[in-house]
Amino acid sequence: NAGVMQNPRHLVRRRGQEARLRCSPMKGHSHVYWYRQLPEEGLKFMVYLQKENIIDESGMPKERFSAEFPKEGPSILRIQQVVRGDSAAYFCASSPRGTESSNYGYTFGSGTRLTVV
Amino acid sequence: QQQVKQSPQSLIVQKGGISIINCAYENTAFDYFPWYQQFPGKGPALLIAIRPDVSEKKEGRFTISFNKSAKQFSLHIMDSQPGDSATYFCAASIRTGNNRKLIWGLGTSLAVNP
Numbered sequence: 001n002a003g004v005m006q007n008p009r010h011l012v013r014r015r016g017q018e019a020r021l022r023c024s025p026m027k028g029h030s031h032v033y034w035y036r037q038l039p040e041e042g043l044k045f046m047v048y049l050q051k052e053n054i055i056d057e058s059g060m061p062k063e064r065f066s067a068e069f070p071k072e073g074p075s076i077l078r079i080q081q082v083v084r085g086d087s088a089a090y091f092c093a094s095s096p097r098g099t100e101s102s103n104y105g106y107t108f109g110s111g112t113r114l115t116v117v
Numbered sequence: 118q119q120q121v122k123q124s125p126q127s128l129i130v131q132k133g134g135i136s137i138i139n140c141a142y143e144n145t146a147f148d149y150f151p152w153y154q155q156f157p158g159k160g161p162a163l164l165i166a167i168r169p170d171v172s173e174k175k176e177g178r179f180t181i182s183f184n185k186s187a188k189q190f191s192l193h194i195m196d197s198q199p200g201d202s203a204t205y206f207c208a209a210s211i212r213t214g215n216n217r218k219l220i221w222g223l224g225t226s227l228a229v230n231p
Binding site for chain 1: 158218221
């Protein structure tokens with residue numbers, strides 16, 4: 001029973017390139033959350049998705065960032081034309097149910113550390 | 118009003134001592150308060166959680182104390198061990214429309230000296 005799988009673990013991109021971060025939720029989990037963590041800071045919510053639906057993207061920057069969770073395959077966080085300020089750890093979490101679960105705790109992946117050079 | 122304020126930012130404790138991390142909130146609509154533990158290079162992992170109708174919850178060496186009237190809650194780690202050295206985040210869960218959102222504290226970096 002694998003946990004939340006994120007890949008790659010480390011990603012280096014030059015300014016202006018695209019970054020694609022992948023997240024496979026735990027088996028049976030249909031809710032995915034993306035968070036960004038800057039050094040010495042807490043986690044900042046970015047987006048909450050269910051299969052084929054974006055439920056809450058209030059934490060996503062308006063430009064260059066997008067996320068999807070297709071019917072088949074992992075959830076993808078895509079950052080276009082990366083800048084140095086995008087360097088951070090990006091964590092994905094999944095849960096079996098969103099609002100009705102009695103356990104509101106999420107299961108996190110180990111993150112993708114993006115470095116923009 | 119949706120903030121969760123966490124203190125201290127960093128904490129150094131001797132082995133065997135008690136580590137105490139505090140969090141405060143304003144919004145009384147929060148109805149679930151989890152604590153997460155994060156080791157370097159790993160994602161946060163749920164450690165222990167409490168609902169506001171309970172004043173204390175204990176799991177092993179970890180205890181949450183909850184003061185609903187003061188809108189504060191704290192994590193106590195008894196008999197702290199070097200293996201407890203990690204970053205600890207408090208959070209608060211709130212229903213927003215048809216969804217739920219976790220609001221996070223900024224974290225406390227705990228170092229337990231051997």
